[in-house]
Amino acid sequence: MISFDRLRALAAVSAHGSIARAAEALHITPSGLSQQLAKLEREAGHRLLEPRGRSVRITHAGRVLAAHADRMLSELASTEADLRDLHDEVLGPLRIGGVGSAVRTLLPEALESLAAAHPRLRPTVADGEAVDLVPRLLDGQLDLLLIESWANRPLFVPEGVTLRTVVSEEVWVALSVRHPLNGRGTIDLTELKGTAWASCPPGTEPHEALVQAARAQGVEPDVRYTLTDHITQLALVEKNLTAALMPAMSHHLAPHGVHFARLRPALRRDIKAAWTTSAETPPVRACVALLGGGEEY
Structure with a gap:
């Protein structure tokens, strides 16, 4: 089963463009984020990231999964707001x-x-x-x-x-x-x-x-x-x-x-x-x- 926290990590990389900036936004270390993404690739059965110089680039499969992650995170935020209200x-x-x-x-x-x-x-x-x-x-x-x-x-x-x-x-x-x-x-x-x-x-x-x-x-x-x-x-x-x-x-x-x-x-x-x-x-x-x-x- 795909981990929601790891989907959040992929969405952060997609939004911020690099592992370093995504890790900073999520308040975790870049190595910790990389480990989550590696586990997510195994769960998804697809390569999600590929090297691009000193950084990484999201693959087509990664973009598809990141889009789903964005929708899920948005729905979760709406749910949490409703529960607070x-x-x-x-x-x-x-x-x-x-x-x-x-x-x-x-x-x-x-x-x-x-x-x-x-x-x-x-x-x-x-x-x-x-x-x-x-x-x-x-x-x-x-x-x-x-x-x-x-x-x-x-x-x-x-x-x-x-x-x-x-x-x-x-x-x-x-x-x-x-x-x-x-x-x-x-x-x-x-x-x-x-x-x-x-x-x-x-x-x-x-x-x-x-x-x-x-x-x-x-x-x-x-x-x-x-x-x-x-x-x-x-x-x-x-x-x-x-x-x-x-x-x-x-x-x-x-x-x-x-x-x-x-x-x-x-x-x-x-x-x-x-x-x-x-x-x-x-x-x-x-x-x-x-x-x-x-x-x-």
């Missing part, structure tokens, strides 16, 4: 996972501000549900989550995860304007007995919150459409095929043929930022600060 600067990767409504509504403006303030930050985003995203956070695959917690089914996270509420909002029921209860300002879930429902898949926070809210009123919900996307749910609601529980931040997605009514008893949902407490990096702190906290919808 990690304690204070917002840079490097920031892997975000979030539920669709939060990603769509909250993240674009925050990411725009992050990009302007911290051009060395490299955010990536994946959408999903808490049941899938939390394990990825714990495994170190994600750095920050935007996940939901419903008032009647509070989100459970393991020890070592920090939660901060970013948005707290009321949840409404979405019905078609052709539904018999259209126009009502408040609706009890018992009045929707026999109505088909659209919700996220079983095991997700929205699905389980719907089931628990209905069962608390003595109703077993008929969930016929399992769809993670609110836009698709609302498209089916407009056609009077289903009802759906819809957080306030997704109301603007509704087509004209959808009516929203408050629930009795009322139901709320929080969007929470979540991150591993031991991995609270400057990028995580910067993003959470831009997302704010406690906003009402």
Whole structure:
């Protein structure tokens, strides 16, 4: 294997033009530098230097290897600079996972501000549900989550995860304007007995919150459409095929043929930022600060 220190020695000879000047720059003796270069030739399997009067000249193979060494040294210098800056600067990767409504509504403006303030930050985003995203956070695959917690089914996270509420909002029921209860300002879930429902898949926070809210009123919900996307749910609601529980931040997605009514008893949902407490990096702190906290919808 080629030694990195010996590559550094070759790059120095290439840059300074002689063994003597390269040795001075590296703070070693010329004989010590010559020994490193001789070992590098054996490692590389090529002649790297040839005599030129009282000095040496770099061969073609030496120039090729020196060019690679220069790139490696430059990358190493950049890496070392980034590591020195990690304690204070917002840079490097920031892997975000979030539920669709939060990603769509909250993240674009925050990411725009992050990009302007911290051009060395490299955010990536994946959408999903808490049941899938939390394990990825714990495994170190994600750095920050935007996940939901419903008032009647509070989100459970393991020890070592920090939660901060970013948005707290009321949840409404979405019905078609052709539904018999259209126009009502408040609706009890018992009045929707026999109505088909659209919700996220079983095991997700929205699905389980719907089931628990209905069962608390003595109703077993008929969930016929399992769809993670609110836009698709609302498209089916407009056609009077289903009802759906819809957080306030997704109301603007509704087509004209959808009516929203408050629930009795009322139901709320929080969007929470979540991150591993031991991995609270400057990028995580910067993003959470831009997302704010406690906003009402």
